[in-house]
Amino acid sequence: MSLVSIHSSVGLLGVFPPHPSAHSLQWTAEGQLAFLGKNAIYILTPALGLNIDVSSAVKNAPSKLNTVTTPLPWLKTVIEQDKRNLYYHWPSDSQEWGTASLGSLDLCLRALTTSPSLLASDKPYVIAVITSNMQLSLWIPLKDHLRGQWTLLKECTLLLRDIASQAARTRVHQTLHAQVGCCSWSSQPLFSDPAPLCDGSLLALGSRAGSIILLQVSEGTPSSLEHVATLQVSDHWVTHLAWNEWTLSAPQQARATLACGVADGSIILVEVTQTLHAEAASQLGHIYRLEVQTNASEPIYAADKKTTTGLQWVTLPARGAVLVFFKPGLVHLWSLQHAEELWSGSRVFRLQTQKTSASSSFLHPVSGVSYIAKYDMLVLSLQDGSFHAVYQMTTEPTLVSPEPTLPTSSAMSSLSRTIFGRCEEKPVKKTDLSVVDGMTSFNGSSTFIWTCESLCPTDFSYKADAQRTTNIITADIWSENDPELLTHQIHQVLSLPPSTSGRAPLDLLRPIIFGLQNDEHLLALFPRLLEVLNAPIPMLLPETYAEARELTPELRREVRDNIGKHLLGSQRMIALRLRLSLADYCWRRAPDDELRTQCSSAASLLLGAVSHSIQQVLIDHLSAILNITTKEDLPFVYRVVIQCLLPGAPPSLSESAQILANRATERGQQFSSGQDTNDLEESCPACGLAVPYNDVSSATCPNGHQWMRCSITSFILSTPMVRTCIGCTRKAFLPPIRKQAKKTEGEGMDLDGPPADDEPDVSHLPPAARSWVVQELLRAASRCLFCGNSFVSLL
Ligand SMILES: [Zn+2]
Ligand SMILES: [Zn+2]
Incomplete structure (x- = not known):
């Protein structure tokens, strides 16, 4: 029993995912874990490689877990959803039965996707959320994405209705085009080295009318989402979307495949090609423009009227991307033709029930998929808390372990059951099901992270939402x-x-x-x-x-x-x-x-x-x-x-x-x-004496007052208007604040709006640092120049 190594178990009261999904729990590009709850999004950050105060981190109870490792602390923040402001009344657009939104009866969150790190914005990334009323909204952090408040950046229903009005003629169709049910944000294509600050990631939305809408952040500001393309792939709802990674198909040209799951059970692939055009700028450098082309092919999997329960790409180092999708009890693999004599086309496997509790069944929906490169093995979890393995993904996939030393489905499942018992307060009975609604890999190896809720399916007594507790467990499911x-x-x-x-x-x-x-x-x-x-x-x-x-x-x-x-x-x-x-x-x-x-x-x-x-x-x-x-x-x-x-x-x-x-x-x-001033000296903000410039990181005046210098511009920091790097604690001035942006603060909208012509407010910068060059440098350095991580600020 001492082999069980649980790294953390964070209990969240009144929080649970709306449904099992491989996207309920996902890593963001900034190393945070986004957890989709029914009514709120939790953003958890493991205190690994962080150099900030972690005293507010969620503590574990190590004695109870009886674990062999020291517990991992987590920082936590929540995006609460104000449903009243966000609710859109669809019947005002169309009163046809087909456009009725049943999700409006008990409004909750349905899907979530996160952008890669934004290249030209001072916000690290954006979270896109779809509600059960089929509306999309975007959220950004205000000052501190680890512990601070996140705010609504944009409610996109109006934008989507605009786009829909171009795509369809009738009111019914326009409404169906604007109602979105799934979303997926692509990674950032790397066109060249050095990479221009031009956000090439695409947000794909699947609508109820069977169309896919591609949006892109333009002008470096996430609030100015630009419509890139709409393409019709089916007559049925698009229910699942998944991007694979971009690959360079030619210089300055990247290609990725978007897989779409449709409500009739078919799977369709859309090839997306993006070309970067560089035009000479007026005086220095280049101006970049992106051009997107799409091409939908015949379905790779024909309609079978069976629900698709999950869709995801995994990238195998030796053979490229493989599409994994799920139907109840079945896992399907699909891969392009490969040059070497490796498998290609479709493979399907029937999962086996892992009998860990009375209600275990192989028919439960999938709740997480991860590829483990070391063993060339796909690990998946089902809602009943069982874990399953598919081996030899590169050469010839099989459910049978080719070597006795590899982790097996039954060993992983029973270990996860033991871990469930350790993390529960009450003793676990055979009738208790450990519901896993989201799972993902923690380190690309034996450590996984999953949500876990105890449920007794034979107990029909009522339990209020506020009494339900979800544990987020980080643990090893085999020893490595x-x-x-x-x-x-x-x-x-x-x-x-x-x-x-x-x-x-x-x-x-x-x-x-x-x-x-x-x-x-x-x-x-x-x-x-x-x-x-x-x-x-x-x-x-x-x-x-x-x-x-x-x-x-x-x-x-x-x-x-x-x-x-x-x-x-x-x-x-x-x-x-x-x-x-x-x-x-x-x-x-x-x-x-x-x-x-x-x-x-x-x-x-x-x-x-x-x-x-x-x-x-x-x-x-x-x-x-x-x-x-x-x-x-x-x-x-x-x-x-x-x-x-x-x-x-x-x-x-x-x-x-x-x-x-x-x-x-x-x-x-x-x-x-005529005046002979020394341009390098600054006066001490405390006593006014001249401070010599003899150290790049700190400054001391003749009276012994010590000051830190800005890590970007090297001027003395004597204002609270600073930002701090979360990776190395270096500090820097906040970039000049546009006066217009300041006025709209608090209203929640357009915080990161398009650049205004107004003069920026530079009052927090020392007089010698108010030059336009310094201002542009501060705006260009949107992340720490020394460790590349993002900044947080207090003001
Ligand atoms: Zn002084
Ligand atoms: Zn840093």
Whole structure:
């Protein structure tokens, strides 16, 4: 019994999923777990790799769980749904029977999908929710996506009705086109390196009229959703949608397949091709435009009048995407023709009942699907709490374990039953069913996370919704003791396959940091880790841009987009940041001084490489715009130059910095009006004495007052208007706030609205930092420049 290892069990009172679904519990691109409840969405964040105050985290009761590992704390926040505001009265559009919405009788949530990390927005990502009244709404965090409030960004019914009015003639059809029942958000395609800040992810919606609507975030602001395409795939409701990952089919062209489950039981594939067109900008960089093409093919599975209970793609490293879909009691696999002599076409398997309780049955709907690469095995869970395995997914799928050592369906099911017993307060009887309505993998290996509710189907007494408790359990369903697996995962993540595009480091590193929590594994892996951390660092060479001629709003935008592209979209930078985060983690966990010193020297080399890359990008851009800088812009130019001339900078960087310095001095002489001021000194916000600029991260005045510096601009932070990185605690100024956006705050709508022409409010920035260059830089750096994670703020 001591083998049971439960990492956490979080009890949520009055919360339960509306129905079993493989999407009830899903990981977001920011490493958070979104849990779809009947009346609210819970957003849980494991405290792994976070560097913020976790005192508010949900505590577990370790004594009761009797587990071999230390309990994993979770941060929690809730998106409450205000149903009255969101309710749309469909009969006002059409009173035909076909358009009646039965879900309006007991309004609840029905489906959820989350966007990948947004590239050009200061909001990390968006959650899209569909209610039982077939309405779509979008939600974003206000200040803190981990613990803070989320707010309604947009209720999309009006938008969808607009789109529907173009797609259909009659009122009935228009209404059916606007009523959506399922949603799926694609990942972020990676068109080039560095990737332009151009959100290429697509939100697909399946309507009651059998059409699929594709929407896309445009202009970097999630509130301006743009209609991309509508295509008719069937005469029946579209009930399930699933995207596979984007692959590059040609330079600047990405392709993905959207699988659609239709109410008559058929499965249809839609090929979606997206092309990135780059046009030369007015002065600097490029302006990007995306073009989407769709092509629906014949059904790969013909109508059989049987309900589809789940639909999902899994990506097998050795053969690409395989579609998995479910009918009661059956699991279907489908794959494209493969060049090597591997299986292709359709496979179907009849599941076996795993008799863990009196009501166990193989006919229960599926509640989760995960592919385990190490064993080439598909793990799925049914609503009755049983787990099932399909082996040899790459070569020839089978339900029979090819090797006796592999985890079996019955062993996983009985272990999950034992775990259920441990997490329940009352003793578990044979008649009690452990209802699992959502399940997903935690680390791509033996640890899974699932929802669990105790239910006695033979007990007919009434239980109010508020009394129902759902446990979110994280536990191992087989024992895995293989540090090699972690090494493999580390190499896999650092090689940045296309699937990592649009995902935050917190999400990418979660399996690794979770594995390294185990002291034995950490110790065994230390030499390998150091090898990875000390691997040679690729150089970044200076880039030359055409000199800007005139300061226009277009130029400001071009400078911002281009800086953002090179700072956040560069694969080289992303890999360096991941290594730096790992080095930091290893340094904190190092068991002795010698290893700690080695980690710290690796970390400082990586930190140097990241800083120098940032400085190089800034120097390149400042050189291009120097001719149009004014007296107000020069202090920032001097600052960047000073940083680049510090010892340790690569020669190419200090050379280009020196050239810029000379030009800047010349330019400065044009403005000098006789007063000799030192542009690099700031005055101490407490006593007013001059503070020298001799440290990039902190500042001390002659009276001993200590200040932190902004991690993006290096100015002294003396305002509460700052943001803090959740991965490394570095702080930075909030980007300039548009006055118009400020006014609408509180109304809940259009917080991230289209850029206004109003002058932005820069009162929180020190006078020397109010230059337009600094403002655009602060807006471009939507995530931490040193670890790539998102920011949270108090104000
Ligand atoms: Zn002072
Ligand atoms: Zn950071």
